[in-house]
Structures are given as C-alpha cells and as structure tokens.
Amino acid sequence: MTVIDHALTASLYMVALAMLFSLYRLLAGPSVPDRILALDTLYINTIAALILFGMQLRSSIYFEAALVIAMLGFVGTVMLSKYVLRRDIVE
Amino acid sequence: MRRLLTSPPLSLAVLLLWLLLVADFSPGQLAIGIILALLLPWLAGMLEPERASFGRTIALLALTRRVLWDMLLSNIEVARRILGPERVLTPGFVWIPLELTNIHGITALASIITLTPGTVSAELTGDRRFLLVHCFNLKDADAQVAEIKARYESLLKEIFP
C-alpha cells in the first residue's frame, strides 16, 4: 500500500460519507428545493466517487459516466426546478 | 466563412473537446473533429436564442486566472464557515445593478458569482438590469456589490461588449 492508496481509501470513505449526508437532506427535506439540491449534490458526489473508483481500479473505464453526469446531471435539477416554478416544464 | 463558421469560439471548443476526448491526434480524428467543429455549432446556431458578439478575448485569460484563484481562496473560507458555528453567519440578498447588456456577459457574470464561494446568483430581472445575489455571509452590501463589479464585470465588459 502506497501513500496514494491510503489517500484513495480515505477519499472514498469521505465521499461515501458525503453521499450519506446528501441522502439525509434528500429524505429530510423540508422544502422541495432542499431536496432538489440534495439530489443535485448526490449526482456531483457520484462524479467524485466514479473518478476515485477509477483510480483505485487503475482504469479510466468510468470516465464516460463521469463525463455524462457532469454534462447532463444538472438536467434533472433544471427540470425539477422548472416544475416548481411553472409546473409546465416544456412550455 | 461567416456562414461556414457560425461561431469560431464554439467551433474551437468543439474541436478541442473532440481531441481531448479521443486523446488521439491522428489525421483521421483531426478530420472528424474539424467536421464536427463546423457542423455542430451551425446546428446549435439554429437554436441560438440571441446573438451577441465577442470583444477582446485576450481578457479571458486574465479573468480565468482571477476566477480560479478566487474560487480556491473563498472555497476555503466557505469550508471554514460550514465547519464553524452557524450563528456567526449573516446571510442576505443584494441586488447588483448591471452595466453589462451582452447576454453572454451577464451569463458569465452570473456563473462566476455562483462559482465563487459565498455568493449565488439567484435571479435576473426580466429587464436584465439587476442580478439578485445571495451572499453566504453578507457584511456590507455596497462593498460586496462594488467588489463584484470591479473584479469581474469590468473585465467582462471588455470581453462581451
């Protein structure tokens, strides 16, 4: 185990914990925007998890997944917010 | 050329993106990249809600450097605040009167405000004259407005006249 492996392990722990924090907000609310924010954060946490996991496996096979989340993960946030704003998300 | 290259910066971005993605600078990939770089901005251009022109793009570099640095510094600040006691926080809204009229400029300013910690751009008025910003820890509203305008809006006005 090199330093970096330890750092990776620690990072994974931290990211896992971060995901649980986001989960808490998702379930606890109280408001809808809070939950949207929590889901959005969960997506971003996922990117971190993907990259870390790829490093641990020494593989870049999950890069595309991270890319797609970074690029399109916010679409859900946009739509949900738009729903709260207007109900009709495609006007 | 104008018809072929609807938006040179966007075309450049697409080409760069392509080459970064395939991580292969062979002639074949370059060719595909160029085709995409010409095709996609044109396609996207059909949807472009409003056109706006670019000005001094060289200022972009200065702005990028400034933003990255600010991000780093104030992230640390926000992290400290989150970890620290919450009651010392004094959050609040401020309206920032905009001098920018170029939509790209406004967008960039709003994004920068959001990306730099402590502030989130919350709303743009319909007439685009004011940007509502939520500050994580607002002490002096006027100073905050002045700082944002000085640090970012001035540079942005050069880039997006």
Added chain:
Amino acid sequence: MELALASLIGLLSAAGVYLLLRARSFDVILGLTLLSYATNLLIFSSGRLVIGKPPVLQVDEAGKAIAPTLAHYTDPLPQALVLTAIVIAFAMTAVTIVIAMRSRSDNGSDHVDAGGEGMP
C-alpha cells in the same frame, strides 16, 4: 456483497409491489419503476458480482492482450440483457405514463379502477 444486493432486490420488489397495489396511476408507475430496478439488478446479478473487471477487452502493461476469460472479465451477457431490459422498461413506462394522463383526463379520476376500490 451478495447479501446486500439480494436484500436490496428484495426490498425494491416489496416496495414496488406495495406501490403497485395502491391503485393510483402515479403510484402504480412508481411501483413499476421500483420493480424494474429490482429486475435489472437481479438479471445483472445472474452474471455474479465481480468488482473491477468490466467486460471491455484490455491489454496489459506489455501491450499483450489479457486472456478473454471469466478470470479477467465479468460475464458480459447479463449486462447486455439488462441494457435491453432497461430500454424496454423505459418504453413501457413512457406509454403507461401517457395512458395514465389520458385516462385521468378522459375519466376524471386518477384511480386505476372505475368503481374506486375493488376488494380482491
């Protein structure tokens, strides 16, 4: 790992079934969605649970192909099946949602049954 996944599959199924029986079109759709997660995970798990061996053929450091066996790669077939299943489930969900919309609009209620609660 297996126990965790199996318990998740079980919970998803139970939750899906419960929502399916709630008889409001939207709840039913949520239930079907949960059930489809459960299903996908179950099919997926039929290739067994393997960490870090995606079925994308690689070369090793020396540039030599890694032997294409189950020792180095996980079973790709269930993954292909799940892909198909996901797509089909999506298509079905879309159709169900639209029918639910139409049914509510035409019939004035989002209850799936005409006479309200029908007791089995």
Added chain:
Amino acid sequence: MLELLLALPFVFAIVVLLHRSASRRTTAWLAGAAPLIGLGLLATLTPAVLDGTIPQSVHPWIPQLGLAFSLRMDGLAWMFALMVLAIGVLVVMYARYYLSAEEDAPKFFGYLLLFMGSMLGMVIAGNLLLLAIFWELTSISSFLLIGYWSRQNEAREGARMALTITGAGGLALLGGVILIGQVVGSYELDAVLAAGDQLRADPMYPAILALVLAGIFTKSAQFPFHFWLPHAMAAPTPVSAYLHSATMVKAGVFLLARLHPALAGTELFFYVVTSIGAATLLVGAWNAIFQHDLKGLLAYSTISHLGLITMLFGLSTPMAVVAGLFHILNHATFKASLFMAAGIIDHETGTRDMRRLGNLRRYLPFTSTLAIIAALAMAGIPLLNGFLSKEMFFALALEIEGHAGMRIAASVVAFLAGVFGVAYSLRFVHDTFFGDGPRAVDREIHEPPRFMKIPVEVLVVLCLAVGIVPAWTIAPVLATAAHGVLGDAVPEYSLAIWHGINLPLLMSFGGVIGGALLYLGLRRLINLHAVARHALGRHLFRVNTRALLTSARRFTFHVTDGSLQRSLWWVLIALIAIAGLPTLAALADGVGASQPMPVLGWAVWLVAIAATVGTVLLHRQRLLALLVIGAVGLAVSLIFVLMSAPDLALTQLLVEMVTIALMLLALNYLPQESQRTDDAARRWRDGAIALVVGAGIGALAYAMMTRPLDTVATELLARSLPEGYGRNVVNVILVDFRGFDTFGEITVFGIAGLVVHALLRRARIAADEVVPGVAGPLPMPSNLSHLLFPLALAVSAYLFLRGHNAPGGGFIAGLVLAVPLLLQYVLLGSQYVESRLGFNYVRCIGIGLLIAAATGLAPMLLGYPFLTSGHVEPQLPLIGTVPLASAIGFDTGVYLVVFGGAMLILSMMGTVNPPRPPVRRAQPAPDSPATTGEDA
C-alpha cells in the same frame, strides 16, 4: 346416389334462402321438389334395399379421428328416409297454404329443408360420429324452426328450451359415441353393430349406455326431459306436424333401433329403457287429458306414444322391435294428420283453445271427419292403424319373460295408458267437434283451401289402409325396416286385424270402455275447463336457468369487476402458490456465502435502501416521491459502476434523466397528491403480501448468486474481438451476437414513440393546476445550455463512434443527443425549438429502423444469414486505416430510433394542448359508439 339424396334438401335450402323475394308459391314448389325428387331417388334404391343389400358410400374425411363421410342405407334407414321425405312432401304442401302472405316463406321453407337434410343425414349416416353431427344439426335447425315466430316470447323460450335440452343430450350422445369408438376401434356402423358382445362386455358399457340414452331420452322427450316438447308447440303447426310428430322426436327412438344390436340385450338396458318408457307413457297420457290447447294435448299425446315406443325397445325382444317400428310409422301418420287438422282449426277459427272451440263439425264437416278418424287411430280403435301396434304392445307387455314383477307392472301401465289415450282422444274429439261453440271467434269459419286438406286426407287414408289391410300396405315396409335392425333374427309375426279373442284384445276393449268412463267421469266430477295445469318441467327449467344465470352474473361481476388491483393481487397469489414451496426448498438446500463489500458499496447500498423506503413513505406526495426515486436510480447506476458494468451505468443514468422528465411532464396533468381511499387494514394486507413476494425474490436472487455457474460467456469473450471486431463485449453482444434482440428492442422503443404520438396528437388535456402569470424567459440558463449543446452533440458522436470498443454505443449516444435537446425544449419552449429545428421524429424512427434492417439485409444478398457482421479496414488518403465493422451501420439505426423515439415521446408530452374553452369542454365521454361515434 346416397350423396345426391342427402345433398338435395341442403341444395334446395340454399336456393330458397338465396331467393328471398320469391313468391310463396315458387318457394313452396322449390321446397317440395327436394323431397319429391328425393322420393324418386329413394325409389331407385328401394329394390336393392328390399333385397337385403345395403347401398353404401364412404368418403374419407378425418381418418385419424375415424370420422368418414360414410352413408349407408339399410332397411331401417330406408324406412325413416321414406317417412322423412313422404311426410316432408305433405308438410310442404300444407305449409304453402298455412303460411300467410306477410310471412317470410323462403326463411320458413329454407329452415324446413335444412332440417329435412339433417334428419335424412342422421338416418342414412354410416358412421356414428357423422350420425352425431347430423343429430346436432337437427337440434340447431329445429331451434330455428321453433323460433320462427321470433317476436313471440313463447317461441323464443320454446326454441331455447328445446335447444338446451336436446343440445345437452346431443353432447352426451357425442360422449357415448366416442366411447363406443374407443371400445370398438371404429365409428363405422358396420363395425359397431357387429361388436355388440364386445361393447356389452366392456367395463365402459354402463357409461356408454348412460350417455347414449341421455341423448335418446332428451331427443325423444322421455320423462323427465319431456317438458320441452309442449313448449315447442310455439312453432308454426307444419313444424309440429313434421318435427314433433313424425321425424325429429323419432330420432331418439330411431337411435334406439339403430344401436339395438350393439347396446340392447342386457338387464341394465332392459330395466332402464323400459321403466323410462313406461313412466313417459303414463305421464304423457295423463297430462294430455288436462290440456286445453289442441297442440298441447297432441304434444303430451306424442310424449306418451314416444314412451310407448321406447318401452317396446326396452323390452328388446325381436318382436318388440318390430312392434316399436310399426308404432313409429303409425304414430307418424295419425299424429301428423292430427297436427295438421289442429292447424286448420287454428287457421280458420283463430284459436286452438278447446275451451273456446266446439261444434266444429257443423262448420268444418270434412276436416272434422278426417280429424275424428285420426283421433280414433290415436285412441287405438280397431280398423285403424293405431289399434294394430297398440295391441302388439299389450301382447308384448303380457309376455315379458323372466321378470314377473316387470310383467305385471308393464301390463298395468299399458292398460292405464290405453285408458288415458282413449280419454284424451275423446276429449279432443268431443271438445272440438261436438257440444256448443265455438265461442268468441272473430271470423267466419269455413273449410280451408283444397290443397291444405290433401295432406290430411292422404295421411288419414293411410291410417285406414294400414288399419284395414296391413298386409298389403305396411307389411313390406315393416319387414324391410325390421331386417335393418334385426338382420336375420326377424321373428315370425302376423299383421292380421283379428287374432281371436285374447287378453290383448280384452285389454283394448277394456281400455276403450275405461277411457270413455274416465273422460265422462272426469267431466262430471270436475270442470275440466277450469283445471289449470302448471308445467312443472318448465317451471324447474326456468328456475334453474335463472339461478344459473344469476349466480354466473353474481360471480362474474364480483370477480371481474374491472379492478386492476384484484388482477394484480391474483398474480401475486399465483406466484406465491407456484414458486413459494420451491423457494423454501431451495433455501433448505443451503446457500453459499457472501463476498465482502467495499465501503463505497455500503454507502450506495444505504442510499438505495433509504431512498426506496423513502419512496414508499412519501409516495402520496408525488413530487417528493419522484425526487427520492431519482436517488434510487442513481444508486442503481452506481451499483453497476461498482460491479464492472460501465455501459449499464451510463444507460441507467441517461434513462433515469429521461424518466424524470417524463414523470414531471405527466405530473403536470395528474393530481399532485395521492388521495387516500384505502383503509389501514388493506394497507397492512398489501404490505404483507409485498413483503412475502419481496422476500421470495430476494431469497431466490441470493441463492442464485451464491451458486457456481457454467456459462456461455467464456465463448462470447473469446470470440468478441476476432469475430465481432469489438473490444466492448457488451456492445458486441448488443449489435452482433444478440443483435436481433437489439433490433426488437429498438422496435419497442420506436413503437413507444408512435403510441405516445398517437395518444397525444389530437388529445386535449387540462393541467392539474395552472401557475398564474405568463412564462418568463430564463436567459441565463438558456444561454449556458446553448453553449453546452454543441459540446454535448460532440460527446454524443464520440460515444457513438467508440461504443464498439469502449462504453458507449448507439443507444447511449442517442440519449446523449436527446437529453441536451430536451434541455433546449425545457429552457426555450417547444414551439421555439420546433420552429427552428424542424425534425420529424416519426420519420426519424422509420429511417432508423430501415437502416438497422438494411444492415442486417446486406449479408443476405451474399447468402449469409440476417445480421451477419462484416469488417473492413479501408485505407483512406491522409486519414489512414479506418476500421469499419458493419455493426456501426446497425448502431446508426439504433442511434436514430432512440433519438427519434425519445424526442417524439418528450416533445409530444411537452406540447399537449389544453382543452378548448368551455363550449367544447363536454363531460368525459364514454366510449360507446352511441354517444361519441368513437369508431364509426
């Protein structure tokens, strides 16, 4: 020849039915031609039949089943054919004048000919299955004939009752016939009739007998199935004269005669058939006395005579068979003429009610004379044909051997039947032709047209001729028929009128006296006209039918009440029932151990579990449930990431986004919260079954996962690169190994788009809740997403091109194209986007499917199977070697269909129109064509 004979009535039936506008006269001539020509054909066959040879013809039909179209005319068949055709001619002639001008004569004669053909087919069938077919055809055609006056409730009910009872018998008969076939190994009559000993010895014999007799007794209106016959009197009188006296009701006794060599001759047969016949004889005769309707009286009388014939066949001795056959003929002649007379009376007076009739001998002297003679034949008065066969019956009853009890009982029954027969005959004659009356008749009564009387005259003359000189008239016919049944075992018998003074003669004499006394006594004791007989049979039939119907309704509407939940509930019950025990058994067989899981895995697991529970808890607040279920989807894709499935993770992520979009779009048109209408008990019950099912599935999954596996995957991995030209084995499976699945999958996807399009294109749906105010522009987000759009397209192209070697591929790329476009719809509005980017998504789907298909078709031109993949590496100037797998063509199709389908669905859902203002906003219309013309 036999075929021609059989075809005649059917051909003429079709001719008549096709010429609906033809006059009564023409129609009647056509209808009469069939039996007339038939009689001619029969005449040419007669010499052979009389010789004792059996004209036959066999056409194979379904040899595997033993069903052949074989026809066979032995003496019995000949006698019945003669009866069917001859009386057929008379009935047609009679009906020509019976039917009024307004009535639909072609329909009547058409049905009558269909019946005639069926009856003829039944009697000359040489294969038992074929016989059963014609047997049922007589039921069907009689249904049509009884219901001819379809506006009358009585007619419809009578028709249904007859069909139900005789149909039931027909099914039983079919069963019996099949059993006979299984025992004998053939349905051919020759074989069956020769296998009597084998049949009687077979353990299935009681079952066979029960089934066959059920058919016979229902058809021939034997007690307790007799009640349908009086109700069949709702039919026009020619029908009654034909079907209910001469032919159809004789089908049962015909079959008794037909199968006599095969089934008769056992104690069982003797007791059952004789007792049922005796019971019918008495019940029919006794009831006949109390009828007020002329046809009702005749119907009960028919029942009684059928009982007599049945009883004779039950006795089973050769002599009894002869007597039975003889009585069949006699009854046909006198009863048909009586029905026709009743029809004339009805026709001329407008009523058949004996309480209103009387004294008709003054008005209809000629008809009265004929009817009285026929009635005397029915009563068994000497010098008429009825007397001869009845006396034979008395003699046979007195001669029963070996069953002293039966002998006495049968003799008593026979005598009583004689008494009753005389009594109802007297009533018929007295109440109709003598006494006072007629009462309350609204027309002038005169003799019917000449040709309407001729059939009656002919039949009455036959009654007399047979009764006076049997040896010159009926003897050859009877001999032939008897030979057909008994073969060489035909006994010596004499058809003389006078056998000296013996017990049978005394019985006859006593019967006449007793009958007269009974009738007069009854008249004196009670007011016969006031007796109201309620038909117990019909009552029971009605009650049972109604009970059946009510319980069927109650059950059906209780169970199939259109409840989806009930359907689903039963699916789950079935699942538990069929897979529950094996699951427990599998767990008992032992399961393997679990591998350890990394910490990220636990976090993801926790997210998934908590979000699933959250979804259930929050499901009534729909937006929240949607948010939470999004986390489940994300967790599932993370599980795919952890467990080495990058393609799956990507797909799941993208589908998740689109699904959220879909649900949000729909939620706009659905209530924001689920109303709670179910009670706690129900929720607990549903929860319990959900837990059982979930636990079962989880247990199965665990047991499966922890077991070693030998899969075809090794081979797939090994052959992916060299033969599928791709490193991403999942993608190679999708576009090559199992490309056909993918083809189906994109078809599903495309169809989903089409279905959504079809459902929403013309729909107008009100949003659940409208947010006030006009939509504001969102300049900042739309500007940024516009920047993102071309980049996303580039990523889509990237994922598409490299999918064969790395995670990606047509499906993923298609969605990566669709999602950013969806974002444009969300931020810029659908009208704006569609006015700028005029995609026709439907065409996109079509073209995509064609491209995918074309890729698959290309190798077929070279002689290889559909979807065989190929690979080329062309050298292009400047660019160098370009590896091209044909799979990329297929993937292009996938790409287009996925993009087109997803966008079609999303754009249709996004552009639903609100309902037009009030004028058109009607109540939701049910889909009955009356109110909406839905599928006009």
Added chain:
Amino acid sequence: MIAAIDTAGTLTTLGAHLPVLPILLPLLFGAVLLLAERRGIAVQRAVSALAMAVLTLVAIALVRAADADTISMYLVGDWPARLGIALVADRTSALLVLTTTLLAGACLLYACAGWDRRAIHFHALFQLQLAGLNGAFLTGDLFNLFVFFEVMLIASYGLLLSGGRGPRMRAGLHYVVLNITASTLFLIALGLLYGLLGSLNMAELAQRVGQADPSSLALIRAASGVLLVVFCAKAALVPLYLWLPNAYSRAPAPVAALFAVMTKVGVYAVLRVYSLVFGSEAGALAGWAWEWLLPAGLLTLVLATLGALASKSLRMLVAFLVIASAATLFIAISLNTAGSIAAGLYYLVHSTFVAGALFLVVDLIRRQRGAIGDNLDVAGPLRHNAMLGLLFATAAISVSGMPPLSGFLGKVMLLDAVPADAVAWVWSVVLATSLLTVVALARTASQTFWRAQPWPDTTPVPAPPSRAQVAAVVLLLAYGIGMTVFGGPLMRYTDAAAGQLLAPADYIHAAHATAPQLREPSP
C-alpha cells in the same frame, strides 16, 4: 418487393431465409409505412395489402418447408445457436405464423373499411405487431422471446388505444400495467434461469436442465414457476384472466379480432417451453407444469363459460369465449399426449379464426343497433338481419363446438385424446361447458336477432356493413370451414407437429447440428 423477383435462384436463396422473413418483412413494411404516412391512406392501404400478400406467401412456404421432417434452425448473425439467437421453424411455429397471418389479413381488410383512418399510425403499428407475434412464435431463445413479447405488446397498446378515449383508456391502463407486471416477472425468471443454467437458448437450456446439479433443482423449479405464471397471465388462465374481458371488449373490432391470437401466444409459450425445456429430457423436472395446468385449465373453462353466460354485452361474451378457448387449449396441452396436443393445435387455429370472426361480426351487429350498441337490451329490429344472422350463427356454431364446423372437430379430437385417468373430469367439464356455451349463445342470438321492438321514428337508419367488412368476416369463417373440410390433412399435420413437440431430443439435436456458414461451430 420480394414476390416480384421470380428467378429460381433467388427463391432458393430466399428459401434459406424463410424463418426470418415472417419477422423481417412486417418490420420493414412497418418502417416503410411510417415513411409513407404523409402520402395518404390509399398508399398506406396499398403497402399494407402488399405486405399481407407477401407475408401470406411466405407463411405458406414456411408451413410447407416445416412439413418436412427436419426442424430448421436459422442462425441470426451466423452465430452458433447458443451464442447468438436462433430462429426455429418447426411445424408448430410455422402453423402459428400462418394462422396469425391469415387472421391478420382479415383484420386488416376489416380495418380498411374506415378504422384505419381514425387510428393514428394504424398500418405501421399493425405490421409491427405482426413482427412481434411472428417473432414470438419463431424464436428459439428465451430472452428473445421476451423481446418479441414486448414488441407485440407495445404495438398492441397502440392498436388498442389509438383513436380511443374514456373507459377504453382505463381498460388500456389495466392491460398495460398487468402486462408490464407480467413482463417484470418474465425478466426475473430469465435472470434466475440464466444465473442457474448459464444460457438462454432453449435447446441449450433443455440440455442443461437435464444435467443440472440436484441442489439447484428447487431453484430452477421456482424460476420456471415464475415463468409459468407469466405465460399463464398472458394466456388468461385462472386466476390470471380477470384482465382480459375488459381489455378485449373495449378494443376496436379489428384489433380485438387480431387479439384473438394474443392469448394463443401465451399458450404457445407454455407449450414450447414446458415441452422443450421442461419436457421429457428435463430429468427430475420433466413435465412438472402439467399437473398444475390441467386443473387450472378446467377451472378456467368453467369460470369463463359462466362469464359468457353472465355477459351483458356481445363483446364481453366474445371476450369470455376467448378465455374459454385458451382454457380448452391448456387442457389439451396439459394432458401431454400426442393426440391431445395435436387436438390442441387444431383447436388453437380454429379458435383463433372463429374468435376473430366473432369480434368482427359482433361489431357489425353493434353498428346496426344505434344507441343500444352491443348491450343485450331490447333494440329495434336489426337491419340486414339475415346476413348478420347467418354470419353470427356460423361463428356461434363453430365456437360452441356444435357440429359440423371446426369447433366440433376440435372438441371431438380433444375428447377422443383424453387419457383414461382424466376422462371423468375432462369430459364432464368440456361437455358441460359446451352446453352452457350453447345456452349462452342461444340466449344472445335470440336477444339480438329475434327480440325486437320497433325503432322510434327518430332513429337514423345505420349504414349497411361495407363489403370489406363482410368480406373479412366471411374470410375468417371460410378458414374455419376449410379447416372442417380439410380436417384430414390438417390433423395429419398437427399430429406430426405434436410428435415434434414431444421429442425435445430432436430439437436439441437440430440446435447442435446446425452449423454456422462462416464461423466455427461452438465446441
């Protein structure tokens, strides 16, 4: 397109591709029809007619080819059966393809009288539905069967609901949700089976079930139990039939008529999977399903007949008769003898045609009864009473198993084939329900055709049935009559088909023996 090419060489080449053509052609025509939509209804009808003509020829060729004594395997993508997907044309699948095609031709004809204008994408969806149906019949791969089930189902949703509204939407929602639930269970079963046996090819599965480790037998049994529930739900077996009456009775007539074959797909799937994978080669699990299916089939038959008796509308009545016919099929196949399966196959074809005809003729009647529609209430006298009556009577006689039509022959074949130990139950149920069906139909006919009150003067005179509509019904009835007249050759065929089904070893052998053209065979 293909019919135009008449050189012998091309035909030989096409002959090699026969098993894939019944799937491929409707798919292609479906796609073409999508593109042809803007050219108007006449062009679409022409393309559809061409599609049906070609497909009919192909189906006939397929049956003729299948009537040779070999099972032909078509390796899609030239992959060995166990790696890729193999299509299998044996007598049974070929017969079902032909049945579907013939039925579909009549349904299409009927729809072309006007419904196809009202239902958006009708022609394309119709072809795609055929692709799904034929795919389900021809595939030799269990997962591929799932995929084609879905193709068939989703197209059926479109056909059922396109142009509809109101209660039909609700009925559609039920139908969809129930089918999705069933599909979910299908996938669960597939996942378990793959996870236990490591293959999806049915021949391979059959072999592997036979050699399975005893410790996994209970698991396999559970998985195949789940699968059985799925198929039985599609085939509307008790207690899973509750969904059908509503869905079918609300469907537009040509669609309902086509749906007559949909329950048969479920029956076919049971027959295929449980005679092959869990058939005589399956060792300890051989034939376990039959003992469940026989009582269920008998019970379904009784309940469906009660439903028919209880029906308050003509369409509901026919829907229950469809359930009853599926139940009869289950009885036939679960008796699992050569004779009963042969009888079942004959009955399957018969009941498909006759149910289709009934749906259509009931629709014609409904249109003549104004506001009363197909409800069994007193209406005015039916216009075109004689013609409709004749059509209805023919169909009713056939469906109730009265002689002399195909229903009678099918029933006799079945009764004749019942093994001695089951005779008591099967016979009493089959005969009793036949009687009740006769009662129900007689009641209905008397209500509809005989009982009448004069129409109010205000009632508009309905348009007479169009020629196309009548022709469609006549065509379907003619198929039934043809089945009666040519019962002999047909029964020889079904006998041989049953023989193939009862010899899974031959099927397995064919799967192994069929080598790819280019590639190496599987070891």
Added chain:
Amino acid sequence: MNAALEYLLAALLLIGSGFVLVGSLGLVKLSDFFKRLHGPTKATTLGVGCILLASIGYHAWIGDGLGLREILVTLFLFITAPVSAHLMSLAALKIGLQRRPPRPDAETGGVSGREPDEAGH
C-alpha cells in the same frame, strides 16, 4: 516513482474529497435553504475539480500517459453548476422560502421586465 508527485496527488485527493465532504456536510448542518445552496455549488464543485486533477496526475503517474480528458468533466461542471444553482434559487424564491429585498429602482418605477414573483406558496 516520484515521491513528491505521489504526496502531491495524495494531498490533492484528500483536499478534494475534503471539499466534497464539507459541501455535503453543509447540506446537513446549515439551517436554511439559501445557506445550504452554497455548499454543494462550489465546495463540492471545487472538490471534484481537485479530485479530477489528482486523477489526471495519477493516470500519468501509473503510466497510462497524460490524459487531459478529466478537464472536460471539470469544464462541464463549471458550466452546469451555475445553471442548477440559479434555477434552484428561483424555485426557492418562487415558493417563498425567503423574500427578496425590494429592487433598488422599485420606487422609480423603472421596472419593465418581469415583476418578482412575491406570492408565497
């Protein structure tokens, strides 16, 4: 190989995931929506950026060559995070989680665009 690089990467990783964690912690800890909005939109974004940087270095370090593709992830995050935050604030303002201050030019009546939607939920 290069120990300094290794330590640098480890530090980047820890800093990055630290930011990610803090961002999510903010979600849990802070008391109202607008305060919580700050955590994820930037702390998390920056954290992911650091991790990506580490990833680039790591893959170069283990000899996969210098792939700069991870920059794209960061780029996309920087483009999209403001959109998300902006829309979420709009949503929060819409349902009245907080009131806006009056527009500076409200009295002068120079408002020509959209009136801030003050209606509470």
